[in-house]
Amino acid sequence: MTRRACGPLILIAVLLVLPAVVLGVDIPTTTTTAGQAPTAPAPTPETGDSGDTAAAPAPAAPAAPVRLRLGSRGPVVKDLQRELRRRGARIAVDGVYGQGTRKAVIRQQKRLRLPPTGVANEVLLRRLGIQQLRVAALKVSSVVPAGVRMDRWPTTGRFESPFGPRWGRMHEGIDISDERGTPIQAALAGTVIFAGTEAGYGNLVRIDHGNGVETRYAHLSAFRVAVGQFVNPGDVVGLMGATGSATGVHLHFEVRVDGVAYDPLTALPPRPGSVLPGL
Numbered sequence: 001m002t003r004r005a006c007g008p009l010i011l012i013a014v015l016l017v018l019p020a021v022v023l024g025v026d027i028p029t030t031t032t033t034a035g036q037a038p039t040a041p042a043p044t045p046e047t048g049d050s051g052d053t054a055a056a057p058a059p060a061a062p063a064a065p066v067r068l069r070l071g072s073r074g075p076v077v078k079d080l081q082r083e084l085r086r087r088g089a090r091i092a093v094d095g096v097y098g099q100g101t102r103k104a105v106i107r108q109q110k111r112l113r114l115p116p117t118g119v120a121n122e123v124l125l126r127r128l129g130i131q132q133l134r135v136a137a138l139k140v141s142s143v144v145p146a147g148v149r150m151d152r153w154p155t156t157g158r159f160e161s162p163f164g165p166r167w168g169r170m171h172e173g174i175d176i177s178d179e180r181g182t183p184i185q186a187a188l189a190g191t192v193i194f195a196g197t198e199a200g201y202g203n204l205v206r207i208d209h210g211n212g213v214e215t216r217y218a219h220l221s222a223f224r225v226a227v228g229q230f231v232n233p234g235d236v237v238g239l240m241g242a243t244g245s246a247t248g249v250h251l252h253f254e255v256r257v258d259g260v261a262y263d264p265l266t267a268l269p270p271r272p273g274s275v276l277p278g279l
């Protein structure tokens, strides 16, 4: 099955499962359940197989990624609470994500060596064995918090892959492909806090923009900045490549706020002359 075929399947699965979720019916699935050992999630983005997609149609809109946080409500919060209780947390199973649930989530995140954000994302829910289709059926916003805006696109090229669940895991950024060596530019002014190699990401630049906002530029073939350097929007931070888990030359670009990845398309300005999913 190709990556392109995955989007429609996710959509069909969501449509099939949604009514049952609303009714509170338990659905047997072939995805991870509480009894199975969860597969180790990659801490990273993966591929843009840009080499084989020249004639492919635009990717289907992804299901909204899950971010359960303070104030979230619903059946998946209940699932989460039930699982946290099973693991020893003394919290109510009331479907409301309060401080007690948040603290229990942080404890689990530390135990599972995930960033202790207190926000239950899809990676955590999968690690806890909570049914993936129920997770996918929950519509939680992937829109960046108000006020988070990029000044410009980080590079030129073809939009290859959107943010969202892909191949049963979370694709936490967007992929843009162009020629190897295409300049990668800072999307917003900030300070370089990382310029090195990280598993999956390959050669990675991370820029801190203040107020918890961070951008990541992955799979680079070369660096053009060093840690501690201040960059303005448009400054070249590196060159496009295919280092790390990438099957083709592309940029993997992430926007994070307080460590949580959001859909970069909700933070980027419109790109004139290009056709973008959802914009």
Ligand SMILES: [Zn+2]
Pocket (backbone or CB within 6 Å): 045, 046, 047, 048, 161, 171, 173, 174, 175, 251, 252, 253
């Ligand atoms: Zn990617």
